[in-house]
Amino acid sequence: MPSEGVELSPSENILTNEEILRLAALFVKSGVTKIRLTGGEPTVRKGISEIIAGLNELRPQGLKSIAMTSNGLSLHRRLPDLISSGLSHLNLSLDTLDEFRFELMTRRRGLHAVLRTLDVALASLPYVKLNVVVVKGLNDSEVLDFVAMTKDKPIYVRFIEFMPFTAPDELNDTARTYKIPGHTGNFGFISSMSDHFCATCNRLRITADGQIKVCLFDAKEVSLRDELRRGATDSELLETIGRAVLGKQEKHVGMQDIDVVTNRPMILIGARPDRRSNSYFFSQPINRQSITASFIPVLHRFSSSSASLPRLSHLDNTGRASMVDVGDKLPTKRIATACGRIYIPEVAYELVTATYPALDPTGSDSNPSHIAAAKARRKGDALTVAQLAAITGAKQTSSLIPLCHPLALSNISVVLSPEVSAADGAGARRYSIVCRATVSCEGKTGVEMEALTAVSVGLLTVWDMLKAVAGEEMEIGEIRVIEKTGGTHDFTRV
Template identity: 60%
Template sequence: MTVSAYRNQLLRLWTRTFSISALVDSYNRRHDYLRISLTERCNLRCFYCMPEEGVQLSPNEKVLTDEEILRLAKLFVRSGVTKIRLTGGEPTVRKGVVGIVAGLNELRPYGLRSIALTSNGLALHRRLPELVENGLTHLNLSLDTLDPFKFEFMTKRSGLEAVLKTLKVALESPHLQKVKLNVVVVKGLNDNEVLDFVEMTKDRPISVRFIEFMPFTGNKWDKFKMVPSSDLLQVISEKHLGLERMADETNVTARSWKIPGYQGEFGFISSMSDHFCSACNRLRITADGQIKVCLFDAKEVSLRDEIRKGASDSEILRLIGRAVHGKEEKHLQMEDIDVVSNRPMILIGRASMVDVSEKSVTKRSATAKGRIIITERAYDLINKSYSSESQSSMGKNPSSMDEAQKKVLRKGDTLTVAQLAAIMGSKKTSDLIPLCHPLPLTDVKVKLTCEAFEETQGTWKYSVVCQATVACEGKTGVEMEALTAVSVGLLTIWDMLKAVAGKEMVIGEIMVSEKSGGRSGEFHRP
């Protein structure tokens, strides 16, 4: 062993001694694979990745700089990461991509063995030789159809020939260790092309991976559009007898197969029908610097903010360790995955608070209202049982009440408790609603009114109306604070009266009735 090699080996051992535990979760999974999103931007508009209405991209100042990316990459490699994949959006639209690859290449003495890129290939064929020269070792090309008309339908752009040209350049590059094609299969759209993609492995040393259609915000995911990998394998095995199952590498996401005599192979990434959570070894850093420990978990922790606060390497590693340790054992079943708060695929990528720094401070107020429908029994209890006369008579003859009524009374005055809860709820709005700004409220008024009216002849309807007016001097409005106050107040009434009203209660008609202040001015609901 040369002196240089011996020094590098000692360096790897030393750097990992203090930090390797940061990437081991509570289920003893060791994470040695890091995916870094370089940008949220893309030159295609694939429907399964980007919502039809588009997305609001992070401003440039929120995106990690080249230096921040390389600093984080070094921390992860020193902690045990051996493979880094650059993703997007489309990573090749980032101007500094070649420099980032070159910077990653300098981390090999710390243990980095693989530098990979996932690209749509649209504009890559010209830049690929330079990327490979600077250290790129693996390439994944996203290509969902071989039909030019279908390509334009799925991506909202033309360009199939350009992607195929990139594939040709990649296969002619002797220093690329592996070239893969990623094919997202959607029932009724491109599932009839599966055999065509398999045929591409006959004369090319590529790996085609069929990916199940996955749910993200805005991509109109439907389990009936998702083709299980087992169905695809059945189709292929009927066409090609004697398929050979390949030995899977540790932590591999794709189950791979090979047709005897073919140069390449094909496999399935079954995130939906047959997840591989028990062997998951990957972490993600989004373009705006959040660490995401699971693709289908909306929880994120900002590493960017810590870097820009001046955090040391050890402090950032502790934050990474806490995030990794909180990783769940497995993601939910496909029907239960959170597609509301989880990012669209293009933004694995972000959710961000609106920047109000340029707004002026003004007096603002908002009033919201809502209603809870209750039973006659609950209405009578609220209106009658708290009068001094009723309280006195009940004290003398408690047997006149049933257990449910007694349970309600033991909790206290329903309307008073609900009023206090509504006021407290308004003050906690920014803790409950993730992207709300914390505001210094100057006044909160909550009014609760019992109402009874004859809905039809002889049929009465009973309810409690909650009205909250919130005021502040700030840079943004207080509509959310007013709505939160009403919501919490009505929920408290439900909790207080559930012993006597139970499932018959209905909360509804929650709305902003008026507001003032701010750029939009006055608003009064008729």
């Protein structure tokens, strides 16, 4: 879920409860035995209890399992009623057991609420599955902590690669499952990117707006909602479903082009190339044995199809901000130099460069210029303070600029130099302070942002130091990178 949230799809685009239950009944009569409600977060759907109760009425026709995947944040209050309505299996999405990391990864607090849901579920259900998306360098150190949870409790942990599938533990499983002798639960790995399990996959997805999708990696979709609303019979709906299933490929489709093909990531399952849509119900059977349903609020953005257009490295193929992956790059010596300038009036220039007498300890000096100068100088030597601020700013760049990688900087050199330009035709001179910062590191990405941050913070500090005497007359500008080495595109600006 993006930090800014998502726009909700118009309710008329979404399948009604009656439409959902009609499709579910059609699949069950055709041999489907498992239905999963997932998301997004299915508990935000109004009428979720009624949907589960309606699905429960399909058990005499052969439905054996009604499952749900949830973030568990508020589920502990509703879970007993949902189980009473017919819910039989639960997957909880939980990527970390660390409270701080939980807030970082989910953008909200609530780890204790999820763990409470887990306890409530274990008291009422035969077992609970935990879906753990493993991200290198973020939560991979917790793998053994999750495995330890399987020792005394019937918890089935599924470690999922970054583009996950929902995973049942049956013949047509998407996970490779392991069990430690003596442990009550088990754990497994869902390798949706590096491996494929297409030969045994028996899942389809139906989005909240009624699109049938036979594979996450395949952008093709067929609208069952449109068929329903034009008055299609059950036989016609089955024919449409059959055509979609016959189009399923032998293995993951278009993996070599996954970064450029317009397809929906998990948060966007359900959107189509010709419109916007963001709340979805989806499901999964392939050989008519299981169907998984889910609700996903999403916003789909589409970029130009022209491969020749420039591409911003910090945007993914949906237009969302994304940190650049530098994992495959080799560390090299990286150096960048940036500079900038703050223009100041003559009185401020003299204050910075001249030596002033000590402050009047009696406070009897009433000269306004002396008072202003004293006020500015109480903060300390302007250029020394600005130099220290610039160095600190360079070290804090990744905290200030969201998508910058944190780097172990090996050296930061900052020099602030007062300058006076030659008189122009009118005999006027311009006074300024130039800030020049050179930053270096041994790393996989460049340090231009660190150099630019150092210069910007240094000049802003000069402004702060001198605003008592020159606030309305100062001007910051000409901030730029003038040299960069150690990367693919080195340059020097004159």
